[in-house]
Amino acid sequence: MTSPVTFTLEATDGMARRGRIDTHRGAINTPAFMPVGTAGTVKGLYPEQVRETGADILLGNTYHLMLRPGAERVARLGGLHEFMDWARPILTDSGGFQVMSLAKLRKLTEKGVTFRSHIDGSAHELTPERSIEIQKLLDSDIIMQLDECIALPAEHREIERAMELSLRWAQRSKDAFAEAPGRALFGIVQGGDDPELRARSAAGLQDIGFHGYSIGGLAVGEPQEVMFRVLSDLTPLMPQDRPRYLMGVGKPDDILGGIERGVDMFDCVHPTRAGRHGHAYTRFGVINLKNARHKDDHRPLDEASPNPNCRRFSRAYLHHLVKAEEMLGAMLLSQINLHYYQELTAGARTAISAGRMADFAVETRNGWARGDLPPLA
Amino acid sequence: MTSPVTFTLEATDGMARRGRIDTHRGAINTPAFMPVGTAGTVKGLYPEQVRETGADILLGNTYHLMLRPGAERVARLGGLHEFMDWARPILTDSGGFQVMSLAKLRKLTEKGVTFRSHIDGSAHELTPERSIEIQKLLDSDIIMQLDECIALPAEHREIERAMELSLRWAQRSKDAFAEAPGRALFGIVQGGDDPELRARSAAGLQDIGFHGYSIGGLAVGEPQEVMFRVLSDLTPLMPQDRPRYLMGVGKPDDILGGIERGVDMFDCVHPTRAGRHGHAYTRFGVINLKNARHKDDHRPLDEASPNPNCRRFSRAYLHHLVKAEEMLGAMLLSQINLHYYQELTAGARTAISAGRMADFAVETRNGWARGDLPPLA
Ligand SMILES: [Zn+2]
Ligand SMILES: [Zn+2]
Secondary structure (H helix, E strand, O other): OOOOOEEEEEEEEOOEEEEEEEEOOEEEEEOEEEOEEOOOOOOOOOHHHHHHOOOOOEEEOHHHHHHOOOHHHHHHOOOHHHHHOOOOOEEEOOOHHHHHHHOEEEEEOOOOEEEEOOOOOOEEEEOHHHHHHHHHHOOOOEEEOOOOOOOOOOOHHHHHHHHHHHHHHHHHHHHHHOOOOOOEEEEEEOOOOOHHHHHHHHHHHHHHOOOEEEEOOOOOOOOHHHHHHHHHHHHHHOOOOOOEEEOOOOOHHHHHHHHHOOOOEEEOOHHHHHHHOOEEEEOOEEEEOOOHHHOOOOOEOOOOOOOHHHHOOEHHHHHHHHHOOOHHHHHHHHHHHHHHHHHHHHHHHHHHHOOOHHHHHHHHHHHHHHOOOOOOO | OOOOOEEEEEEEEOOEEEEEEEEOOEEEEEOEEEOEEOOOOOOOOOHHHHHHOOOOOEEEOHHHHHHOOOHHHHHHOOOHHHHHOOOOOEEEOOOHHHHHHHOEEEEEOOOOEEEEOOOOOOEEEEOHHHHHHHHHHOOOOEEEOOOOOOOOOOOHHHHHHHHHHHHHHHHHHHHHHOOOOOOEEEEEEOOOOOHHHHHHHHHHHHHHOOOEEEEOOOOOOOOHHHHHHHHHHHHHHOOOOOOEEEOOOOOHHHHHHHHHOOOOEEEOOHHHHHHHOOEEEEOOEEEEOOOHHHOOOOOEOOOOOOOHHHHHOEHHHHHHHHHOOOHHHHHHHHHHHHHHHHHHHHHHHHHHHOOOHHHHHHHHHHHHHHOOOOOOO
């Protein structure tokens, strides 16, 4: 029941990697996209629907869960898997990123960060040690160290300061993690858009030693080309035998580019958030169902989709649901987007094994570039 | 494919009736509760989930659908069943009730009612003939005549005027309905809380002749005892061989009382609306999941429920979802409430066939009266 978390690299194609993370709660096929279950639920989907999209693992947000319902409460209720009826692996973030983006009256010191809840103003402290403790209380399978993530662009000195603080916090996180059978601990590479700082961060983390390595501090305001350049420079410096997780990324083309640059794991709220806003991701690219062109369109979103929800309803119906702000519109489009993200990562896995990742990427991008079906005459 | 809609009375027990309405889209077992799919969706549920709760039929709102997406559009898209992917029977209301409660600048004349949309202010007219036309465009299986429904209490003269207008509109609706293979047309009994007016309305409608008879003008502000008295006086005057539909009712105890008084069909938005507000209907009565008593309660809503969603999640989780205003909370509680309503009508059907409706009613009311489980110590 508490066998160690292991990573097996199954195939490579260029920099792209196919692998498998084994946990006592099941395997995670990589490249993997992890749906985000912010507050103990992936918004708009039943847990079994999340699994049916193809997800092997989901992400829980420490910041949200520590404030409500509270980590100790989740532990008393049997842990996050039991709480939300998701039996497969869960990765939790450290809470640090959302403290810096959501909480009020933040104060960061060497020790950690104090802040007030955005929900009720209550005072909290998050340290590397407390973050690990919370993630264990949640019964997380893959735990993140606390780090400091800063927005880009930023001063070199500021990027370096945050990277070095994150390294010291990495060591404290490792010490606090100690022996935790069945769980994995990931360090987080920081260093902004500076190759030398990224290299120092990656080396420092490997000296400490982690089960996997996350790439933080990207998708924080920089152009996609900057993110891709950082990834291209960084992943060759990361160990081959450990999973690599690009945090908080992204749109489908970010994920495809990340896979091409050797990333194994991704997470983002974008597919469900976009779904709630009436946007559908498909092999035709993104389709805005608010657009009046769909009003009388009897065609399904994508008649060739493997996802039944893409085939069974007309665009006119989806348009209607979105315009009428019906829950089912948000539910369907969230499911459709998460399914498409899983199709994308599953397609990449197959392509990597077949040694045709480059072709897969071209075909996928061509589909997006062609765009949606022409409107009905 | 277009066999006529027929009603078979299968058993009676006191005034309570068990029956079956056969349509070319499937059978409706009565007493039946019809979930309301206001704008082409039962809020918060996939259509297959609605069916899985046990619903044989759902209700569509003519007022909402004529305004958005529009009846002609729904017809071009293949009708309401195709539009929303619900293959079983649909009953539509006439639109009149919601014109009077939602629309702006209403003007009622002998001819019909003119009004402006509450969505975009556009001008519309609804006459008995246009209401029938719209309901046919929607491809409704069970069509309602246009009537005038007034709130109670009201002056005798006003109730009589509206009842007589409704009778004249009943004749015009019958004429407009003409031959419509596969569809049924229901007349609507009006007459407020006045037994003599109700009797005149029922007799007048039977002179015209309908496939079924609705009871309108109840659940419009009067005490439950008034509604029950009207039903007890009225249903003996209604034909035995036609279904009886109590419109817009109600909470579980309204439905139980209606069944005991010979009603066959019910509809109400209450189960889904209550679900969105954090209320769960169970054999323990109604449970408010916003209440802090559930915060640490690991117990399911009802461990003996036939509904998996009542057994799989803790009260603490449901409380959390409701407090965090997560979509899944509204989705689950809407499903749970609709399922309970179907358990109630299914239980009544079984009891009527077994000649133990009185016992079933006592047992059910005792459960509600005992209330929820005691809080955890
Ligand atoms: Zn993101
Ligand atoms: Zn109602």
